[in-house]
Amino acid sequence: MTNLVLSHSAKQDYDNCRRYYALARIKKIRSRRVIVPYVIGTACHAYKEAWYNGLDESQRLAALRKVFKGVDTSLMAKDEIVDLTVDQGRCEAFMYAYTLAHSEDRIQYPKLITEKEVRFEIIPGVDWLGFLDTLAQDAAGDWWVMETKTAGKAFVNKDYFDRVAIDNQVMGYMRLAAEVLGFMPKGIIYDVILKTQHRQRKGESLSAFVKRLQHLYVKDWKTEGLFARHELIVSPKAVDRWLTETRFIAAEIKAAHDNKIKVWPKNTGNCIAKYGACQYMSVCTTGQVDKMRFTIGKDRK
Secondary structure: OOOEEEOHHHHHHHHHOHHHHHHHHHOOEEEOOOOHHHHHHHHHHHHHHHHHOOOOHHHHHHHHHHHHHOOOOOOOOHHHHHHHHHHHHHHHHHHHHHHHHOOOHHHHOOEEEEEEEEEEEEEOOEEEEEEEEEEEEOOOOOEEEEEEEEEEHHHOOHHHHHHHHOOHHHHHHHHHHHHHHOOOOOEEEEEEEEEOOOOOOOOOOHHHHHHHHHHHHHHHHHHHOOEEEEEEEOOHHHHHHHHHHHHHHHHHHHHHHHHOOOOOOOOHHHOEEOOEEOOOHHHHHHOOOOOOOEEEOOOOO
8 A cells, every 4th residue: 555645735734724635635626826935936946956066057047947937827917927027037136146145155065965855654654755955064074954945034033043943844854854864964054045125116117127136136135135044953852853743643644544534624714824815715615626726636745
């Protein structure tokens, strides 16, 4: 029998709303509507991987642009498509500036493992699946998980990194890294790209706006303080606690699958969440799946 496969995002879906989990993970109903921050994150990782692998700027940009080109824009309004174009220009600019800000990375971290998919059996019958952005060994020989995130500049402060230090996803990264390395890494290097809130000026063309953003990131990244990097040492005991708790939830999810339960209660507290209304709002309220808005049968990671 094939093991059930869980991940941080699957567990998060289950924790947030059982109904959401069932629709996404069991019925495999997936919204065709794009969540742009996820696109930006994927594009950043593609560019960074290309850079760490020694590819030139044109090849890095090609990897980044391929992500944006693959976005399904059929359900996006005209202004949303324009915003996506702006986001691509912004992303190209700040990733190039990133290579300037961290130009010494290959010296500081002489050994790098990039974009690694990792899978291990967390309890009998359940595999845990995850993706590591970068594993980096520093000049002293210590290994670190390096994770790159984008965030609004106004939201990154001391509390931001305090939250990172106890974040379940970070603990999962540590355990995945231990699976690759054979031992627990020292901690996590949390790499944040700060997104500015600049807007298109009245009368300014889209191309001129994108060029202005690129100038800001490439020329002024030092004075604007657009990059933040923190090393966080993570206790193996904290990872052990994460593993114990995650095994408990994994067993609960497996039992729900095995028993083929028919009632998956919704959490109305999450119907309106971080990025607006839940993508399954119409499914929950009407009981119908609009095949223009959703695909059925595609797995989520």
